[in-house]
Amino acid sequence: MLILLFINLLPLGVMLSVSLKGEGSVLRSLADLIPKQITFAHYAEVLSSGRFARYFLNSTIVAIAVVAGNLIFAPMAAYALLRSDSKVTRIFLVLVIATMMVPKHIMMIPLFTMLYRMHLIDTYFALVLPFLVDAFNVFFVYQYLKTIPHEIEEAAFMDGASLANAFFRVVYPVLKPALAVVATNTFLINWNSFLLPFVLTSSDKVRTLPVGLAIFSQGEHSTDWSLLMAGSILAAVPTIVIWIRSQKIAQSMLASR
Amino acid sequence: MIPRRSLLLFFLPWLVSFAVFSAYPIGFSLGLSFADYNPFGGGITRWVGLENYRAIFADSLFWRSFTNTIVFVVGTVLPTAGISLILAVLINRSGRLLGCLRGGYFIPSVVSLAAVSLIFKYIYSKQGFLNAIVTMMGGTARDWLLSPKLALPSIIAMDIWASIGYYAIFYLAGLQTIPQELYEAARMDGAGRLAIFRFITLPSLKPVIVFVVVVNTIRAFQVFVEVVIMTRGGPMGSTMTLIYYMYEKAFHRINMGAASAVAVVVFALIAGFALLQVRLLRQVRSAV
Structure with missing residues (x-):
């Protein structure tokens, strides 16, 4: 199994090797995979070109904004769904589940035309606003909230606390494990998302890493593999690190999905 | 008591x-597929009925994309459903290494496509x-x-590589819910490994298989990044795939x-396939 795992991770190893090799990307045999001289020049070149540093910054800004939005709004919606148990909210719950299954491609043209008319194409707003409350997160927190006894915020209401106060002071801290999942999941999906950011941006000013990589790989650098692999590594490292750190949480999320 | x-x-x-970002766009897509539309001025200029659909159905490139997409989805x-199942069964037997293997196989699926x-x-x-391997x-x-x-x-082939670790996680979760007594009873009755897999593991995992196949189908129909890059x-x-064809159009x-007509067709295809698979796999379950 470990040998199979090695083979499975080989493509990522190829990426790492090519990004570090000082002697170019041509492989005449498998032995060429082991760099004869290791260099970080490709990384330096990628970062100093300015474009990649910008993509990285853009991805970070967008991901943080989207994660923050989901951390605030998804629990609020989930809480409202659970506590106002009426026919209307039942319908809302069905809507939440339905939107989870809608394929993203159908949003491409309407989102583009809508944001175009609002003059928001090629701004951070285009990459953040549509993704602030993900239906999956609402549903996930909703499921988690169900396991928490109603009584915990009752006392707060008795003491005359407002809903916002009771929710953010009393309920919110209890949601921590679910919120960690929401944060990880949202970060991974957002950092890697391509289709909509590809269509909703038109300049390096706001392009995120995956989109930037695609554009970059089509220009004059299309066969500069050492550079492209260094860029790919830079795009992959944050997700791998975050995922490894949150592996346990992520798995409980996947299992409950 | 709660206000x-x-x-x-x-x-x-x-x-x-x-x-704003879900209901309206879906409705708008549907409407747009029956109209002439210029986003850069004028907006909807004219309703054309089924003209857009007629136009794409008459385009040989659309059918090329259609066939390619179906080949991609099936392929x-x-x-992926089969390999990740076998992978999960193997990982599940690996004892102390389980966590490490599960983590390792999952890594490709957190790297951006x-x-x-x-x-x-x-x-x-x-x-x-x-080519270095091939020539060697x-x-x-x-x-x-x-x-x-x-x-x-x-x-x-690349897509299979990128997804097996992800779907193996779902199978692993499913495998861990199968009661050990079932296996023990089967072993006492002298059942071999293959028989145990066929008559215990496989039927118990049916819901997971349905899930994996449906989710992956919905995703595969939208293949795009790979083609762009x-x-x-x-x-x-x-x-040429349907979503890339739609993007170019x-x-x-x-x-x-x-x-938009292409978007609606793909949407209908996805919905149809998903329903069909759920039905089909349910029948297989009752047959097993």
């Missing part, structure tokens, strides 16, 4: 986001990794992504009406 009106307020952000979904596509564009290139074993090097015959299978639909339309030919 109702403020509860509604709590719900508002999602409701607005749902209305990636079935092997854009980066993965670039890695494989290099691996498949003339002087890349695959006595074969001839070739341009995998520049051959109309090999380009689509190459992309499919690796082939741009070429060579000679051999990797919308943003290169600025024909939003026809592109």
Whole structure:
């Protein structure tokens, strides 16, 4: 199994090797995979070109904004769904589940035309606003909230606390494990998302890493593999690190999905 | 006791986001598919009925994309479902290494598909990794992504690699819910490994299999990044897929009406396939 795992991770190893090799990307045999001289020049070149540093910054800004939005709004919606148990909210719950299954491609043209008319194409707003409350997160927190006894915020209401106060002071801290999942999941999906950011941006000013990589790989650098692999590594490292750190949480999320 | 009106307020952000960024776009797509539309001035200029649908159905490139997409979906979904199942069974037996293996196999699926596509564009290139292996074993090097015959299978192979670890996680979760007593009883009755897999593991995992196949089908129908980065639909339309076709129609030919018609067709295809699979796999379950 470990040998199979090695083979499975080989493509990522190829990426790492090519990004570090000082002697170019041509492989005449498998032995060429082991760099004869290791260099970080490709990384330096990628970062100093300015474009990649910008993509990285853009991805970070967008991901943080989207994660923050989901951390605030998804629990609020989930809480409202659970506590106002009426026919209307039942319908809302069905809507939440339905939107989870809608394929993203159908949003491409309407989102583009809508944001175009609002003059928001090629701004951070285009990459953040549509993704602030993900239906999956609402549903996930909703499921988690169900396991928490109603009584915990009752006392707060008795003491005359407002809903916002009771929710953010009393309920919110209890949601921590679910919120960690929401944060990880949202970060991974957002950092890697391509289709909509590809269509909703038109300049390096706001392009995120995956989109930037695609554009970059089509220009004059299309066969500069050492550079492209260094860029790919830079795009992959944050997700791998975050995922490894949150592996346990992520798995409980996947299992409950 | 909980103030109702403020509860509604709590719900508002999602409701607005749902209305503006989900419900409205879906309705708008459907409407647009029956119209002539210019986003850069004039908006909807004319209702054209089924004209957009007629136009795409008469376009041979649409059918090319249609066939390629079906080949991609079948070519990636079935092997992925099978390989990740076997992988999960093997990982599940690995004892102390379980956590490490599960984590290791999952890593490719957290790497962005854009980066993965670039890695494989290099691996498949003339002087890349695959040709180094092929020539070492006595074969001839070739341009995998520049051959109309090999380009689509190459992309499919990459997609399988990128997804098996992800779907194996679902199977693993499913495997861990199967009661050990079932296995013990079977072993006492002298059942072999294959028989145990066939009569205990497989039937118990049926719901997970349905889930994996349906989720992967929905995803595979929307194949796009790979095509943008690796082939741009070429060579000679051999990797043209429906979503890439839709993208070109919308943003290169600025024909939003026809592109929306493609979007609606793909949406219907996905919904149809998903329902069909759920039905089909249910029948298999009752047959087993």
